[in-house]
Amino acid sequence: xxxxxxxxxxxxxxxxxxxxxxxxxxxxxxxxxxxxxxxxxxxxxxxxxxxxxxxxxxxxxxxxxxxxxxxxxxxxxxxxxxxxxxxxxxxxxxxxxxxxxxxxxxxxxxxxxxxxxxxxxxxxxxxxxxxxxxxxxxxxxxxxxxxxxxxxxxxxxxxxxxxxxxxxxxxxxxxxxxxxxxxxxxxxxxxxxxxxxxxxxxxxxxxxxxxxxxxxxxxxxxxxxxxxxxxxxxxxxxxxxxxxxxxxxxxxxxxxxxxxx
Amino acid sequence: xxxxxxxxxxxxxxxxxxxxxxxxxxxxxxxxxxxxxxxxxxxxxxxxxxxxxxxxxxxxxxxxxxxxxxxxxxxxxxxxxxxxxxxxxxxxxxxxxxxxxxxxxxxxxxxxxxxxxxxxxxxxxxxxxxxxxxxxxxxxxxxxxxxxxxxx
Numbered sequence: 392x393x394x395x396x397x398x399x400x401x402x403x404x405x406x407x408x409x410x411x412x413x414x415x416x417x418x419x420x421x422x423x424x425x426x427x428x429x430x431x432x433x434x435x436x437x438x439x440x441x442x443x444x445x446x447x448x449x450x451x452x453x454x455x456x457x458x459x460x461x462x463x464x465x466x467x468x469x470x471x472x473x474x475x476x477x478x479x480x481x482x483x484x485x486x487x488x489x490x491x492x493x494x495x496x497x498x499x500x501x502x503x504x505x506x507x508x509x510x511x512x513x514x515x516x517x518x519x520x521x522x523x524x525x526x527x528x529x530x531x532x533x534x535x536x537x538x539x540x541x542x543x544x545x546x547x548x549x550x551x552x553x554x555x556x557x558x559x560x561x562x563x564x565x566x567x568x569x570x571x572x573x574x575x576x577x578x579x580x581x582x583x584x585x586x587x588x589x590x591x592x593x594x595x596x597x598x599x600x601x602x603x604x605x606x607x608x609x610x611x612x613x614x615x616x617x618x619x620x621x622x623x624x625x626x627x628x629x630x631x632x633x634x635x636x637x638x639x640x641x642x643x644x645x646x647x648x649x650x651x652x
Numbered sequence: 653x654x655x656x657x658x659x660x661x662x663x664x665x666x667x668x669x670x671x672x673x674x675x676x677x678x679x680x681x682x683x684x685x686x687x688x689x690x691x692x693x694x695x696x697x698x699x700x701x702x703x704x705x706x707x708x709x710x711x712x713x714x715x716x717x718x719x720x721x722x723x724x725x726x727x728x729x730x731x732x733x734x735x736x737x738x739x740x741x742x743x744x745x746x747x748x749x750x751x752x753x754x755x756x757x758x759x760x761x762x763x764x765x766x767x768x769x770x771x772x773x774x775x776x777x778x779x780x781x782x783x784x785x786x787x788x789x790x791x792x793x794x795x796x797x798x799x800x801x802x803x804x
Contacts, residue, residue, distance in 0.1 A: 392788060392791065392792050392795070393792065395788055396785055396788045396789055396792065399781050399782075399784055399785035399788065400785055402781050403778055403781045403782055403785065406774060406777060406778040406781065407778055409774065410771065410774050410775060410778065413771070413774075414771065415690070418691055422691075527766075530770045531766060531767060531768060531770060531771070532766075532767040533764075533765070533766050533767070534763075534764075534765045534766075534767075535762060535763065535764050535765075536762070536763045536765075537760055537761060537762045537763065538760075538761070539760065
């Protein structure tokens with residue numbers, strides 16, 4: 392019995408020593424972790440915009456950091472998920488430094504569809520949920536989560552259609568001049584073709600026209616789009632109706648409706 | 653009779669009290685003062701002084717009680733109680749193995765969760781060993797008492 396008691400005492404002491412040693416070195420290792428987060432960069436890309444978060448981790452502790460997983464979930468103001476991106480660093484052995492970058496590609500073609508017209512016309516904010524997980528010493532899983540907001544600049548902010556004027560163009564056609572203005576709050580150039588279809592209050596397509604536009608970021612645009620229709624259709628032009636606007640670039644096509652009158 | 657009591661007090665109680673005082677002070681130093689010196693509260697992003705204080709109180713109380721009643725059945729009882737209370741305490745403060753804290757870092761709220769199940773398992777194991785050890789000690793004491801032949 393006494394031997395058993397002695398053995399249990401020794402086992403207890405050894406286990407306590409292991410616990411204390413592991414806890415102390417783990418806390419020391421965590422305190423010696425160097426985590427540097429760079430500035431979030433918003434860069435134009437071939438398909439739209441790319442958010443890039445550069446970060447570096449220097450593991451100066453005693454234990455390996457394994458399965459570092461950085462996940463971001465981008466949602467618009469209505470809560471619609473726009474993107475989920477994951478960056479995985481399999482292992483950061485002790486005494487090493489890892490530089491990585493978490494890149495969130497935002498495909499404008501997907502975002503700027505009819506479902507997201509408000510994002511096209513109004514400035515907004517994206518919510519980015521950041522979830523980071525890692526396995527400390529392959530024994531203690533750690534999870535960190537936070538939320539951040541990123542401002543979204545609408546490419547056709549404050550879009551407005553002015554008073555439409557109609558004048559004779561030639562013997563067969565009349566010309567309608569549609570004043571259009573907006574501000575490009577996005578970080579990319581708005582370069583493409585803006586097509587306009589004139590629909591009267593009886594939902595009849597009367598005329599259409601197009602213009603090429605190129606608006607740098609943070610610049611305004613104000614011009615007239617000229618549309619032509621036959622002389623005999625002049626009576627179909629009503630004082631109110633709708634304009635179907637289609638903006639085309641080599642990367643994406645967006646369309647939306649505006650009312651006039 | 654009074655002289656006999658005083659002798660007994662001098663011989664048995666005072667050394668135990670002194671031993672318990674030294675043992676309690678040493679335990680307090682190791683469990684509370686040493687961690688606070690090594691890891692002051694201002695270098696970690698959350699306040700752990702309260703939890704450490706509670707843990708130190710439990711451990712110091714049982715260290716003193718254990719020394720006062722060492723070699724007795726009551727001492728074994730205190731040993732078992734200490735093990736069970738430490739297990740329960742760690743389960744409570746770690747929320748069953750998931751220790752989570754919410755920090756405010758420059759206007760951003762960061763939720764931090766650590767799964768300390770492995771450490772908790774080790775703490776439970778060591779305390780179960782303690783329970784077993786104290787039970788065996790109690791059995792030994794009882795066995796010795798029952799086999800003692802009183803010739804007076």
